[in-house]
Amino acid sequence: MKEDRHAIEVEDLVVAYGDKVVLDRVSFSVRPGEIFVILGGSGSGKTTLLRTLVGLMRPRSGRIAIHGQNLTAMSDEQQMEIRRKIGMCFQGAALLGSLSVADNVALPLREHTRLEESTIDIMTRIKLELVGLGGAGELLPSELSGGMRKRAGIARAMAMDPEIIFYDEPSAGLDPIVAAGIDELIRNLRSTFSLTSVVVTHEMESVRLIADRVCMLHRGRVAGIGTLAELEGSDDPYIRDFLTRRPAESDADETEWARSLTAVD
Numbered sequence: 001m002k003e004d005r006h007a008i009e010v011e012d013l014v015v016a017y018g019d020k021v022v023l024d025r026v027s028f029s030v031r032p033g034e035i036f037v038i039l040g041g042s043g044s045g046k047t048t049l050l051r052t053l054v055g056l057m058r059p060r061s062g063r064i065a066i067h068g069q070n071l072t073a074m075s076d077e078q079q080m081e082i083r084r085k086i087g088m089c090f091q092g093a094a095l096l097g098s099l100s101v102a103d104n105v106a107l108p109l110r111e112h113t114r115l116e117e118s119t120i121d122i123m124t125r126i127k128l129e130l131v132g133l134g135g136a137g138e139l140l141p142s143e144l145s146g147g148m149r150k151r152a153g154i155a156r157a158m159a160m161d162p163e164i165i166f167y168d169e170p171s172a173g174l175d176p177i178v179a180a181g182i183d184e185l186i187r188n189l190r191s192t193f194s195l196t197s198v199v200v201t202h203e204m205e206s207v208r209l210i211a212d213r214v215c216m217l218h219r220g221r222v223a224g225i226g227t228l229a230e231l232e233g234s235d236d237p238y239i240r241d242f243l244t245r246r247p248a249e250s251d252a253d254e255t256e257w258a259r260s261l262t263a264v265d
């Protein structure tokens with residue numbers, strides 16, 4: 001009963017590369033339909049966390065539940081079934097360069113469904129319209145601007161009508177106006193489809209525009225969770241420094257920590 005209130009529950013998640021622990025007993029839960037932002041500095045473990053949530057990495061220990069179903073206790077086939085309800089936007093959009101934008105968006109439908117080609121065509125067009133790329137289906141990814149490429153990645157993540165969507169740095173590397181357009185799209189998709197949205201970012205502007213709640217990661221641990229206003233009132237100096245973009249006193253430690261993680265590999 002408790003679990004029905006959460007779209008995602010993560011409990012004591014530990015993820016390591018070799019013997020280097022990158023996520024250390026991370027716990028949080030995401031409510032249905034909220035925009036939950038994972039915020040943290042470079043190397044704090046944000047991408048690793050997303051990759052683990054979508055099943056590209058296996059945790060060493062801990063529990064991940066999606067809509068109350070414990071993924072970590074399931075077979076790979078059972079996990080696949082749940083993961084069909086999850087869309088993922090990769091940081092670099094990860095479009096296939098040899099396929100048109102429309103074929104990139106259609107790919108998950110061709111691979112995971114037995115829908116007629118005419119149905120796939122309509123669904124693809126709807127998804128492209130949805131992200132503002134209505135006229136761009138026949139273009140190749142190389143013919144798109146940075147913002148259009150992100151939109152195409154979002155259309156592909158939406159192809160299978162997911163209930164949950166993950167975005168890895170959706171507005172990184174874009175100019176402020178284009179980035180704000182992506183933020184607006186993330187908000188619109190959430191309100192149109194009640195889409196539970198988990199957004200990894202380090203851009204404070206985005207956080208202010210989109211976040212219902214924020215989970216702050218620091219060195220692989222959760223430093224704080226709450227609304228932005230709650231975190232801004234935190235006593236934790238690292239959280240306050242990060243939110244106000246002050247250089248952290250512990251910068252040298254930071255570098256040392258990152259080095260200790262990468263040294264083995």
Ligand SMILES: Nc1ncnc2c1ncn2[C@@H]1O[C@H](COP(=O)(O)OP(=O)(O)OP(=O)(O)O)[C@@H](O)[C@H]1O
Binds near residue numbers: 040044049202
């Ligand atoms: N394949 C890998 N093998 C070994 N260590 C890795 C690997 N990928 C990431 N790491 C280490 O794990 C830590 C977390 O990396 P991760 O990419 O999750 O961070 P991040 O928060 O997404 O950083 P960024 O903001 O730079 O994208 C880093 O210190 C990194 O060096």
Ligand SMILES: [Mg+2]
Binds near residue numbers: 046047048
């Ligand atoms: Mg990353």
